[in-house]
Amino acid sequence: MAVGIRRPRGTADILPPETARWQRAEAVAREVCRLYGYEEIRLPTFEHTELFHRGVGDTSDIVEKETYTFVDRGGRSLTLRPEGTAGVVRAYLENGLGSRPQPVKLYYLSLSAFRYENPQAGRLREHHQFGVEALGSDDPRLDAEVIALGADFLRRAGVRETGLALNSIGCPVCRPAYREALVAYFAPLAGKLCADCQRRLQRNPLRLLDCKEDRELALAAPRALDYLCADCREHFEGVTRALAALGREFAIDPTLVRGIDYYTRTVFEFTHGALGAQASLFGGGRYDGLxxxxxxxxxxxxxxxxxxxxxxxxxxAETGPGGEERAPEARLDVFVAALGAGREPAFRLLARLRELGLVADTDYLGRSLKAQLRAAGREGARFVAIVGEAEAEVGQVTLKAMDAGGAQWQVAFADAPAALRAALAGGRAEAQAGAPRDGEVEA
RNA sequence: GUGAGUGUAGCUCAGCGGUUAGAGCGCCAGGCUGUGGCCCUGGAGGCCGGGGGUUCGAAUCCCCUCACUCACCCCA
Structure with a gap:
């Protein structure tokens, strides 16, 4: 309200303490990827428009009506990436990763993706993805590995109430036959289909299964699994066997097709009940033709x-309303309170503490000691180092514990860093033991 | 692109035709010429989303617009 310019529709500002939750999830993602042997890749935010038209697919909704496309000053048509996979495959080809040991296993983290959508719960115009790509092998066990990696990530990140849906949509060998079967099934029913589906019948019949208008029709339709060629059938069985070997539960969903054109064979999706209409937590599959x-x-x-x-x-949602609010505060080892002539030495002390690796901060508003102590308490400081007029005169620093006892003692300015480090390392007992007894003051 | 709901302080909200628009939390200060949490007191902070209209008078009623929320579509 106070400012005239606000963030664009469908974007979000992510502030502390929310950023801490992101960092925790990102740390979990990196750890799981490390265990599975995936290495990080970072990619440009925009690519040549052509990449997404040929990769994601002209008939996909994403490319048809959701891309942010612009012409740059050199006349090139560029597009803000709507997803991560096409860019990864482009980079694989462009950088000759095919001549590295295969498969090449990569992940990207908090990669921003852009789609011109109408925002709602769980849907933004800019969102961030953690993704994994394993290139250079069609081994069905690799499909299972990718799925297991995702499931492990969810579990470690604190998500338990989730289900895995699995399907196979075949390959260029067997899909035409399935396509025909679908058209044959839906064509007589065209009158009952929604407007979008009328168009899908022509352009992309697989997507008819996705329609929420009439689930009965989709469920009764021919199943892709029944039309798989021998190779695809064997591959799908390989995936289910591998998942069983890993002890992973899944449910086969014959209507699962997904909205990106490059998928072949395996497609899967994890859903979660707490996401409103956007139940899909993550999804993916195999893309042997991309x-x-x-x-x-x-x-x-x-x-x-x-x-x-x-x-x-x-x-x-799973942590509960209370747990979500209780984000850990930024703890401070030492708050340096400064007054008058003490401000110069206090500022030097602050720098020294940080050099020693202590988390330290000070007052920048010229506040009263009372207010500085209040600030220290608010920031969760364990100790306060007071450098005021009195301390400056005699070259000392008053140290104060911010726990319930509030013990207080004085040390020479030069000894303050060591005293604080000892106090932090040993807890209050040692801190007091190391302090001159006559220097102690009860709060 | 479509539909519904909601826009008042940094946050959560009250006020719903009638003087200078309020509360709680948060922020700043004072109560204590230098001692946090609890308490008390005070202060700062609002073109009541924006524009137009109705009216003697609009935060309040009407229209338009923008934004947000939810849903459709589709996806992460």
Whole structure:
């Protein structure tokens, strides 16, 4: 209200203490990736528009009506990435990662993705994804590994109430037949289909299964699994066997197709009950044709993308309202309170404490001692170092414990850092033992 | 792109035709010429989202617009 310019629709400012929750989730993601042997990749935020048209697909809703596309000053058509996979595959090809040991296993973290959508719960115009891509192998065990990695991440991040839906949508060999079967099934029912579905019948019949208008129709439709070629059937069985070997539970959902065109064979999705209409926590699958589609040699791949905002929403829902509020405060080892002539030496002390690795801060508002102590308490300081007129005169520092006892003693200015370090390391008992007895004052 | 709901202090909200628009929390200060938490007192902070209209008079009623929320579509 106070400012004239506000953030664009569908974007979010992420402030402390919310950023701390992001950092915790990100730390978990890095750790899980490390265990599975995935390394981080960072990519440009925008790519040539062509990449997404050929990769994600012209007939996908994402490219058809949700991209942020612009022409730069050099006349190039560029697009803010709507997802992460196409860029990863492009980078794999462009940087010759095919000549590294295969498979190449990569992850990206809090990668921003842009889609021109109407915002609602769990949906933004800019959101952030944690994703994983394993390139260079079509081994079904790799599909299972990617799924297991995602599941482990969810569990460690604090999400338990989640379910895995799995399906296979075949490959270029078997999909045409399935496509025809779908059209044959839906065509006589065209009159009953919604406007969008009328169009899908022509352009992208698989997506008819996605329609929420009439679940009965979709559930009764021919199933992709029944039309798989021998290779795809074997692959799918391999995935389910591998998941069983890993002890992972899943439910086969014949209507699961997903909205991005590059998927082949395996598709999967984790859903969570606390996300409103946007139940999908993360989704992914195999994309063996993507590298070729964007002009490279055939490179099989499998991966997923996970929405960080939705993840944190799910974590918050499971932690409970109280737990979410109780974000750990930024603890301070020492608050340096300064008054009058003490301000110069106090500022030097502050720098010295930080050099020693203590978390230290001071007052920058010229406040009264009372107010500075209040600030110290608010920031969770364990000790306060007071350097006022009196201390400055005799070259000493008053140290005060901020616990219930509030013990207080004085040390020479030069000894203050060591005394504070000892007090912090040993707790209050040692702190007092190390302090001159006659210097102690009861609060 | 479509539909519904909501816009009042930094936050959560009250006020819903009638003097200078309020509370709680938070922030700052005082109560104690230098001692935190609890308490008390005070202060700062609002073009009542924006524009137009109705009216003697609009935060309040009407219209438009923008934003937010939820939902459709689709996705993370």
């Amino acid at each position: 590298a070729e589609a964007i002009g490279g040699p055939p490179v099989p791949g499998v991966g997923f993308g996970l929405g960080m905002e939705r993840l944190l929403q799910a974590v918050a």
